[in-house]
Amino acid sequence: KAGVTQTPRYLIKTRGQQVTLSCSPISGHRSVSWYQQTPGQGLQFLFEYFSETQRNKGNFPGRFSGRQFSNSRSEMNVSTLELGDSALYLCASSLRDSLTDTQYFGPGTRLTVL
């Protein structure tokens, strides 16, 4: 079974631009979560989608948005990029949106904002 895939793997943007990251979950998984990882802040929860509905959102500004499609693939968008948005963005999928379901992570997208 194929794992979680994320595209692109690496991205370089300049301040003020916008970016869209993509995540394809494991086949059959309906829940997708996004995380931002930086050396200073560690792993921070961005949002979670289940069956095309946003179930949870972390403490990030409105510049960060996401969506999930009917095939469970998810995208996140960051508008008006800032230098502080440079990070590893990780996507994770799980079967359902429950306490016991294990989240499986993709390889991440490393975003650099210049």
Next chain:
Amino acid sequence: AQKITQTQPGMFVQEKEAVTLDCTYDTSDQSYGLFWYKQPSSGEMIFLIYQGSYDEQNATEGRYSLNFQKARKSANLVISASQLGDSAMYFCAMRGSAGGFKTIFGAGTRLFVKA
């Protein structure tokens, strides 16, 4: 509020020895899940082991076991017979209903395995 604390920023262990990575958590939930992940330098998060709050027995997965002490709110990871490939960052995580099913992570422990 939910919180995960990993107090060991870095640890060294000799190859073939066992090592314990500490994790304490804080939650008002009665029902929650605890997870450990490994993150090699490549960046990908690898799931290692899961423990449910109502599970009476400690979870085990191969060389990994979770020492779950509910009253003390601790969920330490034990790696037996360490291998060089175990050198990585290790994260403890929790998922609870009070947090809206969000998964929160600790700051991580970097493990170095010496030959």
